[in-house]
Structure formats: structure tokens, C-alpha cells
Amino acid sequence: MKESKKNRHVYWNPYFGGFLLGLLIIFTFYMTGRGLGASGVMKSGVVTMVDQVSHEHTLHNAYYSKFVSGDKSPMNNWLVFETLGVLAGAFLSGSLANRIGFRVQHSPKITVKRRLVFALLGGILFGLGAQIARGCTSGAALSGMAVLSTGGFITMLSIFGTAFLFAYFFRKNWI
Amino acid sequence: MGPLIPNGILSYEWNIIIAVLIGLAFGFILEASGFSSSRKLAGVFYGYDFAVLKVFFTAALVSVIGLYYMDYLGWINISMLYVHPTYLWAAIVGGAIMGIGFVAGGFCPGTSICAVAIGKLDAWVYVLGIMIGVLVFSEAFGTFENIYNDTNLGNITLVDSLGLPASWIILTVTVIALIAFFISDVVRKRVKKVFY
Numbered sequence: 001m002k003e004s005k006k007n008r009h010v011y012w013n014p015y016f017g018g019f020l021l022g023l024l025i026i027f028t029f030y031m032t033g034r035g036l037g038a039s040g041v042m043k044s045g046v047v048t049m050v051d052q053v054s055h056e057h058t059l060h061n062a063y064y065s066k067f068v069s070g071d072k073s074p075m076n077n078w079l080v081f082e083t084l085g086v087l088a089g090a091f092l093s094g095s096l097a098n099r100i101g102f103r104v105q106h107s108p109k110i111t112v113k114r115r116l117v118f119a120l121l122g123g124i125l126f127g128l129g130a131q132i133a134r135g136c137t138s139g140a141a142l143s144g145m146a147v148l149s150t151g152g153f154i155t156m157l158s159i160f161g162t163a164f165l166f167a168y169f170f171r172k173n174w175i
Numbered sequence: 176m177g178p179l180i181p182n183g184i185l186s187y188e189w190n191i192i193i194a195v196l197i198g199l200a201f202g203f204i205l206e207a208s209g210f211s212s213s214r215k216l217a218g219v220f221y222g223y224d225f226a227v228l229k230v231f232f233t234a235a236l237v238s239v240i241g242l243y244y245m246d247y248l249g250w251i252n253i254s255m256l257y258v259h260p261t262y263l264w265a266a267i268v269g270g271a272i273m274g275i276g277f278v279a280g281g282f283c284p285g286t287s288i289c290a291v292a293i294g295k296l297d298a299w300v301y302v303l304g305i306m307i308g309v310l311v312f313s314e315a316f317g318t319f320e321n322i323y324n325d326t327n328l329g330n331i332t333l334v335d336s337l338g339l340p341a342s343w344i345i346l347t348v349t350v351i352a353l354i355a356f357f358i359s360d361v362v363r364k365r366v367k368k369v370f371y
Contacts, residue, residue, distance in 0.1 A: 009212070009371065014229035017208030021230060022237020024200050029242060030250075031185070031193050033178035034257040036201055038285035042302065046309040063316040078194045085198020086205075086285070087292045093206035094293035102294040105213060105371075119213075119297045122280015123287070123304020124311070126273050130284065131312040132323055133269025135259060137283040140266070142231065144259035146238035148332040148344060151261030158270025160219075163278040167220035170278050174217045175369055 008099050025146050032078070035143020038086070039136035040079035042127065043067070047074045063131075110173055118173055133158075177251035202289055211290040213281025213297060214371035220278050222366040225359035232352040239345055261336075263326040280304065 011017075028036055047067045051058045051074065058064035067074045094100050106115035130136040133155050135144070141159060144152015179185040180193075208230050209215045218224025246253035277283055280301050282290060287305070290298030312319055333344050 009209070009215075011209035011215075011226070012207045014208060014226045015233050017204055017226075018230040018233025019237055021201075021204050021208075021234035022241065024197065024204065025234060025238035026241040026245070028197050029238075029256050030177040030245070031179050031197075032190065033181040033255055035259075036197070036285075038283070038288060039305065041288075042284060042305045043309050046306050046313065050310070050313070061313060061316060062320070063313045078190060081191050081194035082198035082201070083288060085195040085200075086202035086288050087198075088195075089199040089202025089204075090206035090211060090289035090292035091202075092199075093203045094211065097207070099206075099211070100293050102296060104296045106297065107214065107371075115297055116300050119280045119282075119301040120304040120307075122276045122278075122282070123301040123306075124308040125276030125304075126280060126283060126301075127276075127305035127308020128312050129269045129272030129274075129276060129308075130305070131269070131309055132265050132272065132319060134262070134265065136273065136285070137231075137277075138285040140259050142235060145235040146242060147253070147256050147258050148239060148334060148341060149259040149261065150328070150331050150333055150336045151263075151266045152259045153333060154261070154263070154266040155259075155270045155273075158267050159274045159277060162271040162274025163220055164274075166275050167278050171221065173279075174214065174281070175221050175223065175367075 008097060010097070025143065028143075029146065034078075035139065035146060037079045037082065037135065037139035037143070039127070039130040040077075040139060041083040043131070044074045044077060044080055107172075107174055115173070118170070176249065177245070178255055181255055182252075201285070202292065205286060206289045206293065210286040211293050211295065211298075212371065213286075213290070213295075214369070216283075216286060217278065217281045218369065221369070222362045223369040225356075225363060228359055229356060232355065236345075236349055236352055239348070243341055243345060258330040258332055260330050261328040262324070263328060265323055265325060268322055276308075 047064055051068055058068050104112045104115055133140055141152055141156035180190055209226050215224050216227055219227040245251040282301050284305055287298045287301045291302055334341050
């Protein structure tokens with residue numbers, strides 16, 4: 001306990017974390033027949049906001065209209081409730097390890113502004129890519145691999161392969 | 176026999192409670208493994224921290240081995256589980272765009288939610304970015320529609336694609352992961368330490 005107060009960046013052994021995460025995925029499939037997800041909630045959020053601005057618009061858009069049906073809110077779905085849990089769980093873990101606090105984490109070699117600009121651009125690309133591939137690292141890659149989905153493996157290889165290829169161009173931001 | 180909710184053993188109302196509990200565990204595990212730190216996550220691409228590789232592959236192996244064992248023992252019917260559909264080009268192109276986003280922003284959606292929860296402002300901006308990305312995709316759906324719907328191979332698994340038994344595939348993936356774990360430790364010793 002004393003150790004973790006001195007250094008806020010002491011984390012679980014990665015194999016231990018991975019083992020527990022694997023058990024959680026098994027439990028999720030055992031209960032619901034589906035895997036975990038993350039990007040879905042941001043899609044629900046966007047669809048809800050656009051729907052509030054103009055219901056006509058969401059009904060006529062070929063993509064939004066997949067997620068608005070009748071009087072059921074797009075926020076009333078499994079992933080939204082799961083994400084509420086994720087926020088609470090991460091907050092709990094962060095509290096126990098003394099990691100809570102408003103701050104921008106970045107390499108000392110770059111400015112806060114540069115970090116935020118790249119975070120925004122990275123987010124935009126990830127959001128776009130996750131829609132094209134129908135899921136992100138959680139929903140497509142990890143949950144896909146758990147049931148040997150071919151698409152899951154391809155998405156995983158594509159994400160990490162491309163990130164390795166492009167890592168050189170972004171090295172100033174990290175090392 | 177599982178899955179419990181699709182088989183009607185647990186009522187549908189439980190789904191919401193289970194969703195929150197599963198999310199709670201998911202968030203806790205990710206945060207405690209250090210996935211709320213973009214600098215730790217990005218380490219895998221520069222060789223100074225392999226937590227992403229180790230957590231991700233360990234989780235994938237434990238879950239796939241566990242699910243196939245449970246199927247073998249008759250505790251779960253694996254053919255009832257949802258298999259992420261394979262749209263070949265969408266997976267490749269979408270994955271490539273996500274890869275650039277990952278190394279530029281340092282998060283993926285799940286990890287950014289964890290970082291949002293502990294107050295990382297860069298993660299708040301990242302989530303805003305994701306929502307802009309979703310908005311761009313939806314508003315310009317006509318442009319992306321072709322790639323989105325191209326080469327639909329259905330809900331196929333590697334068993335279908337490779338024509339090999341599941342046990343062989345799982346064994347191969349396990350061996351690849353073990354080699355990757357070993358190499359990652361060798362690499363990390365040779366790369367300059369990065370403190371964050």
C-alpha cells in the first residue's frame with residue numbers, strides 16, 4: 001500500500017490483468033451470448049444528439065436510421081449500461097490507487113496544446129475507422145478473437161499492424 | 176446451458192443489471208492494468224512498455240480456450256454465440272484508420288472511457304474526437320457505403336476460413352502469443368527506458 005502511494009503508476013501484472021479480462025469475456029458470452037464493446041456508446045450518443053436536433057434528418061439518413069426505431073431511445077441499449085459500469089469501475093480502481101485528478105498527460109518533450117490536437121485527430125480517425133469496421137478494439141478485435149471470428153482477427157492485425165507502421169511518424173509525441 | 180439470456184434461463188430484465196456489473200469489472204481491470212495512461216498504451220509501438228500486447232493476448236487466449244472448453248463440456252453452446260461478421264475490406268481499411276488513430280491519440284475507445292473516469296483531459300478530447308468521427312461517417316455515409324458493405328463473408332470463423340479444426344488454430348495462436356511475449360521482454364531490455 002505504501003509503495004503505491006509513492007508511485008501512482010504501479011499497475012497490475014499484465015498477465016494477471018489479461019487473465020481476469022479473459023475470464024470476464026467468458027462470463028459475458030456465457031450470460032449474454034455476446035462480447036464486450038466500447039465504441040458503440042459513442043455512436044449511440046451521436047445518434048441521440050442528432051436525433052434531438054432533427055428527427056427528420058436521422059430518419060432520412062441511411063446510417064442513423066438503422067439505430068432509431070419507433071419510440072425506443074438509442075441510449076436504451078446494453079452497451080450504454082455497460083459503459084456506465086466502465087466509468088464507475090475505472091473511477092473505483094483509480095481512487096484506490098490515488099490516480100484521480102484533472103490533468104493532461106503528455107511527454108515532457110511536447111506541449112499540452114500539441115497533445116490535445118493529436119488526441120482530437122486520433123479520436124476522429126478512430127471513430128471513423130470503428131464505424132467502417134463495425135467495432136473497435138473491444139467489440140471487433142477482442143470479442144471477435146474470443147470466438148475465432150475471422151473479421152476479428154483481421155481487424156486486430158490491421159489496427160496493430162498499421163499502428164506499428166505509422167509509429168515512426170508520431171515518435172516525437174511519445175518518446 | 177449457456178448462453179443464459181438467449182436461452183431464456185435468465186429473464187431479459189437481468190440484462191441491464193448484468194451490463195452494469197460487467198462494465199464495472201471491465202473498467203476496473205483496464206484501469207488497474209494501466210490502460211488509462213496513453214503513454215503506457217503507446218509503449219507497445221516503441222518497445223518501452225508491452226502491457227497492451229500482454230493483457231490483450233492473454234485475455235484473447237484465456238477467453239477462446241475457456242469458451243471452447245465450456246462448449247466441449249456442454250456448459251455453453253458455442254454456435255449460439257455472436258460472431259463478429261467479416262466484411263473483408265471494411266475490416267482492413269477500418270482497422271488501418273483505427274491504427275493511425277491509436278498511435279496518434281494514444282487511446283482506443285474502451286481505454287479512453289477509463290481515462291475519462293480518472294480525469295485525464297486528453298481522453299475527454301479524444302472521446303470528443305471519436306464522436307466527431309462518428310458524425311463525419313454518418314453524415315457522409317454515401318461516400319463510405321461501398322467500403323462498409325463490400326465483401327460480406329458473413330459470420331465466419333477461422334475454422335471456416337482456414338478449414339482447420341478449432342483446436343489446431345487455438346494451439347497455433349497460443350504458440351504465436353508465447354513467442355511474442357518472449358520477444359517483447361527481450362526488446363524491452365534493449366530499448367531506452369521511458370519514464371511517465
